[in-house]
Amino acid sequence: MSSVERNTKEWQDLDVAHHLHPFTDPKYFDTKGPLVVTRAEGSYVWDSNGRKILDGMAGLWCVNVGYGRKELIDASHKQMQELAYYNVFFQSSTPPQIELSRVLAELTPGDLNHFFFTNSGSEANDTIIRMVRHFWEVEGKPEKHIFIGRTLGYHGSTLAATSLGGMQAMHDMGKSLLPGFEHIMHPHHFANGKGQTREVFGIKAAQALEEKILELGADNVAAFVAEPVQGAGGVIEPPATYWPEIQRICKKYDVLLVADEVICGFGRLGHWFGSQAYGIEPDLMPMAKGLSSGYLPIAAVAYSARIQKGLQKGGLFSHGYTYSGHPVACAVALANIKLIKDEKLIERVHDETAPYFRKRLNEAVAGHKLVGEVRGAGLLAGVQLVKDKKTGELFDSAENVAVRCRDHCLERGLIMRAVGQSMVASPPLIITKAEIDDMIDILIASLDQTAKDMGVA
Numbered sequence: 001m002s003s004v005e006r007n008t009k010e011w012q013d014l015d016v017a018h019h020l021h022p023f024t025d026p027k028y029f030d031t032k033g034p035l036v037v038t039r040a041e042g043s044y045v046w047d048s049n050g051r052k053i054l055d056g057m058a059g060l061w062c063v064n065v066g067y068g069r070k071e072l073i074d075a076s077h078k079q080m081q082e083l084a085y086y087n088v089f090f091q092s093s094t095p096p097q098i099e100l101s102r103v104l105a106e107l108t109p110g111d112l113n114h115f116f117f118t119n120s121g122s123e124a125n126d127t128i129i130r131m132v133r134h135f136w137e138v139e140g141k142p143e144k145h146i147f148i149g150r151t152l153g154y155h156g157s158t159l160a161a162t163s164l165g166g167m168q169a170m171h172d173m174g175k176s177l178l179p180g181f182e183h184i185m186h187p188h189h190f191a192n193g194k195g196q197t198r199e200v201f202g203i204k205a206a207q208a209l210e211e212k213i214l215e216l217g218a219d220n221v222a223a224f225v226a227e228p229v230q231g232a233g234g235v236i237e238p239p240a241t242y243w244p245e246i247q248r249i250c251k252k253y254d255v256l257l258v259a260d261e262v263i264c265g266f267g268r269l270g271h272w273f274g275s276q277a278y279g280i281e282p283d284l285m286p287m288a289k290g291l292s293s294g295y296l297p298i299a300a301v302a303y304s305a306r307i308q309k310g311l312q313k314g315g316l317f318s319h320g321y322t323y324s325g326h327p328v329a330c331a332v333a334l335a336n337i338k339l340i341k342d343e344k345l346i347e348r349v350h351d352e353t354a355p356y357f358r359k360r361l362n363e364a365v366a367g368h369k370l371v372g373e374v375r376g377a378g379l380l381a382g383v384q385l386v387k388d389k390k391t392g393e394l395f396d397s398a399e400n401v402a403v404r405c406r407d408h409c410l411e412r413g414l415i416m417r418a419v420g421q422s423m424v425a426s427p428p429l430i431i432t433k434a435e436i437d438d439m440i441d442i443l444i445a446s447l448d449q450t451a452k453d454m455g456v457a
């Protein structure tokens, strides 16, 4: 409960007066006040009017264990009393930070047994850029500096993470595409693979990496970065042929593979990490969101024995954040991981809720006249909206079809997100089958209403 009590109108007016929102047109709130969320429990949030809303996005893809979990709250309280802050710069460390590194090393794939802590996924990716370039310098290959990402890839919003990602609007704002960053096509069969089978398209999309490496010269390429399943780009899960081919290409040209696990990590795909779901063997893995289920800001870079060897030869590692490995955030992350284990949430997603979610989406949503494709994996879903179901023709982007659908969902008590002309969902891992049914019902009613708005018969 906030210590200050105001009504919705007061909150909204003050918000408009003083607060700039991320990824939001400031003009938007001139016509429509923000949704003011005041409390939350389980899979639900409540707004300032006391309305209960099913959170189909788990906050911003992060509240994996659901809201109001006593174990996480108690862990932060206890750690605050014991040691609210100490840094891990120079020769210092703290028990939560050491313990979290140990616990993560047991969960991460391969020999990714080393960790550097940051406060956000963006900072984790910035860290990787500096760490990987430093690594190649130490190895005597300083010209290996270019990072290859993908169109519609999202790796954060700092200047470097913006460059790493492949969001055109972000590059365009403020001349944000730095030199030394290249992008290849995203492996979205529906958008880019017309007339090819998924399998053939998957290989082709992966081979775009090989072409790019050859164009730039392998001696100039430091790393390839990709999300196992693209999240903010619209929940794009690659064809089964994609990742093995990417893996082959990275090995062949000694290009480091960075699997951005910020969304896929901590159970979202029914595995601890998306890399395990797809058999990816990354050299480095940024993780964030699900690491603390969003209860406190914390992120980490996991990296391999090979990188560690390089760093140990490289002298002073001139990089770090005041709150790297913040003890309270680490304590909450530890409680979060323990809860995921104790409640067998990953098994539950893998064996029960994700198969049910996919079945309901495929049976009840995929056939809707406004839906061109249902995609995703685990508890991640993308629903492509189309003007013409037969041809896959899209709406004029100015018609904001997905935003309309999103607003209809919210009116009916469900938070989903609009990305381009798709609706995306990423519910908490604790979601029940009954709650999934509610999600699907509201989504269908909202699709019906949107079809009416758009004159789709």
Ligand SMILES: *Cc1c(COP(=O)(O)O)cnc(C)c1O
Pocket: 119, 120, 121, 122, 123, 154, 155, 156, 157, 227, 231, 232, 260, 261, 262, 263, 288, 289, 299
């Ligand atoms: C959210 C996200 C990030 C950025 O994390 P922040 O904590 O918002 O900086 C990076 N990568 C992926 C895949 C993300 O979804």
